[in-house]
Amino acid sequence: MTLRLLIAMLAVSPLALAANLGALRADEVALWAAPVEGRAVFDEHRADAAMNPASTMKLVTAWAALNRLGPGYRWRSELKSNAVQENGVLRGDLYWIGRGDPRFDSARLTELLRQLRLRGVQRIDGQLLLDKRAFSRISSADGFDGDAERVFSVPPDTHLSNLKVAWLRYFYEQGRPQVVLDPPLPAFRLDNRLQPGGAASCGDVREHAAVSISGNSIRVSGKLPPACDGTASYVNVLDNDGYAGQSFAAIWQMLGGEGPRGIAQGSTPPDARQLVRLDSEPLPQALNDINKYSNNTMARSVWLTLGAENPHSGDTVADAQLAVRSLLLERGIAAEPLQLENGAGLSRRERISARQLGAILLDAARGPYAAEFIASLPLASEDGTLRRRFAELGPRLRLKTGTLGDTRALAGYWQAPSGQRLAIVALLNSARAAQLQGALDALVGDVVERYAAQLQRQP
Template sequence: MKGRIFTVLILFLHTISPAQQNIEQVFQKLLTGSDYKNATIGIQVSDLDSDEILFNFDNNKLMIPASTMKLVTSAAALEILGAHYRFTTKIGYTGNINKNTLNGDLVVVGGGDPVLGSAHFRDFYEHPDFLDIWVQKIKDAGIQKIKGDLVLDVSLYDSEKIPPTWIWEDMGNYYGAGPSALSVYDNMFRITFSSPGKAGMPTQIVSTYPKIEGLEIQNEVLSSDENRDLAFVFGSPLDYKRVIRGTIPKNRKSFTIKASDQNPEKLLAADFISHLAKSGIFISGGVKLKKVDGKEFQIVYIQESPSLAEIAKVLNYESVNLIAEHLVKQIAVQKTGEGSREKGIAVIKQFWKSKGLEGQFFMEDGSGLSHFNAISPGQFISLLKYMRNQSKYSAAFLNSLPGAANGTLYGFDARVFEGNTLKAKSGSMTRVRCYAGYLKVDSGKTVAFSLMVNQFDGSHSKLIGEIQKLFEAAKITF
């Protein structure tokens, strides 16, 4: 009897290579770890050149993707809009020009540029300053005085500022900024504090930048022994009152946090008027938001954005929620003529269904900030395989993904995953951590992978370490 059991054991071990044992052991350790034994975990690793699934566990289970949802959005945007697509902002006027005086309105028509004046594209928009260019083009048109209003046309998108399933804790913070047809400066502002040397004491607000007219801040932030930003900004997108709660490090003369600006059009107007005034051009009227009759509108300049390929790289490297939400609405504009989140999501879901993503997945936004999103590892694999093997924008998509020690993959060791060995998008929120992308393995081939961990206990940094071990095991296995 003992001999038969031993023979069976030998046969079993011969069917599994040492490397395969290794990845299974690493994954089993993850499953049974004290921080993860009650979590929901799904994984799939697939050969990109065949339909072979190399490794999987609950790969068809729908889970919260967090920011890996940006892969769904960015890949669809590249396919639908094209890698060379550029957003346009139109500057012009209505009325007539007589003796260098515009008898009419100065007009800016928003085209949904998600990165207008963005800190991520300083060289593009600041050298020279894009508003200085606008002013010069107005002067070139013969306008030195304006008897009318500054009109901002933001009608390209609907009035929904943020998706309804975003939580209260997120919407006031910089990563909770919503899209506008005239977004500017990443739709955020900065709040600088000073803190006393003792923990648990009130802090002081030193300044806000840029200045936002009508902004009212209630500061409840305390100093702390924790050496990190734990302050959260709370406020509705429909008003200008903000309450800030939480903590910042003690004994700081200057400590800056970022908050969302849900009405960027107002800031753009103020900055544009200031630039005009510096050049001696003054507007007699006020600022109005309204749709402009295209027949009456005379264009003097069209401001183009960087290419979508460049924008997608910032989106996936830095995980910029605002860009993702813009892409959803811009896709809706291109395909339906209506700039709404619901229309954009419907187009994106239908697109991926046509490309072979099987089964239902739930998409409530483009960025993954909503806790109501749900998708499976297997569906991510289908997307990754399509973008690598069939998309004409494969290179742009791959280039948009960070490698080890870069972007949101900062926690992975570049000595282990050299060069482009690992290219992936991460996703994280409270008790959620996910990864999806490509891994070049030691056999020379590249595999697609998706790992999703929901409702785990413990720290994100510890889980990242466990996931790196899993990817190392996958690297030598396949």
């Protein structure tokens, strides 16, 4: 008689079956799993240990945002002025009020300025002033200087556009490789030293095109294969205010506008009238980008928005933390051992337990915004950060991934053909984490297999 059969006959809790840790040491990993439609825990191992969750912390931010902001929440960008407008000239300063829209890009800025042109403004005879009061301060993400080439660590900002990235777009014209800067950024000169030739295929265009930046010159050199036509790579060349101002100037000129005379920061005066307002797409669109592709900058923007829209102390970061902790209290979820820094998991300090994150997953799946929350998670073997993982389980498995140098993490749901769902959290903190991703995947697979077997045994 097998152990599994004996357990089935005696109706012993599946917790009696220890998780198969495989190559994982017991002190490296924390595990928790429970059915969404049930009340008992299915499996756990060190479930109360404080662990670095890496990007699975984004699930906490997404859950809090849906509950505190609502799925209909939109970020509003505005242009205001108290200057006189006559004969197509705005005779004074223009105020751009930014609120940290995480998906704001060149297309949105173009629409904002197109509407300004439709109001009859052709020349801005004053400065462009950035009103940045929505965020009193930006939460930290310290300790990643050495990871600059491996993690996307652009900080959030009230006027973040295109994630502060300028694209080098490559193409061929009359047999010669060309490159353009998108957006054009008037302060920079593009020095194209590319030569035709090279490999038969393109692969990663950065292997063929070397980019160097000196002052206001961006030099691109190398041998560009014709197969690289239509590819792109990004450069990070300006601070947030500089990028916003340069993007504004480039697009405004493209639309036939003149000015402004300069760019600075400034608070919108009380008597300023609204010239243009533009609302973002609803919150779930941002959450899909954040969770499927693990975008740190966008997650941090949502986190700060929680503080900005739920003001208590006036400190955006402290108010964001309070928004999460008060929600935990309302839902009866333990407040410890949660430690928050920026809500994105791009942190050496953030901590959570597998049980605490699991309780949040259960609350999310049982709540009114379950569809929006679950839809934001990557589908195994199909999209996002799970596109090449868990092929044997397929899209019935939806998991948010987490990756740092010493951390690998998985958290989400598996849905049985019968519709029953299992919430799963697996957190690995170890100096050898990079070598153990396969073992962590196997651990999650083992939990799903055992849960599926239990469902089959049920009458």
